[in-house]
Amino acid sequence: MLHAARGRSTARIARERGLHLDTVRRWRGRFAQAGLPGLKGRRRCGRPASFAPLQATEVKALACRLPAETECRSPVGRVRNWPARPLPVRS
Structure with a gap:
């Protein structure tokens, strides 16, 4: 403006x-x-966010890690062990 x-x-x-x-x-x-x-920002149409801001940040941080930084070497193991703590159940 x-x-x-x-x-x-x-x-x-x-x-x-x-x-x-x-x-x-x-x-x-x-x-x-x-x-x-x-x-001023307006309400947006569409589905509301599925994750809390902290959860979204954790997922992004995990996605940005180099493979050597992860705990498991097997892609299957990574999926099986992710996330480190359970996500809350949505009703």
Whole structure:
């Protein structure tokens, strides 16, 4: 929005910031319609997150480990021993 306030075009903002043109248009439209409150994050449609943030972080950390850092050498063993602690049961 600061670039727009300085008089830059939507196309120039998109190009300089590495954004899609439609994204810049959407945000400029929200700001024009509702001001700063229009830029607040909105609820997203779709299925809610399945994992708690801590669980997602643990899974990502495990996926980023090098094979030598894992406890098991067999891919089957890794799957069998993962996760180290049981995940909570969702109802």
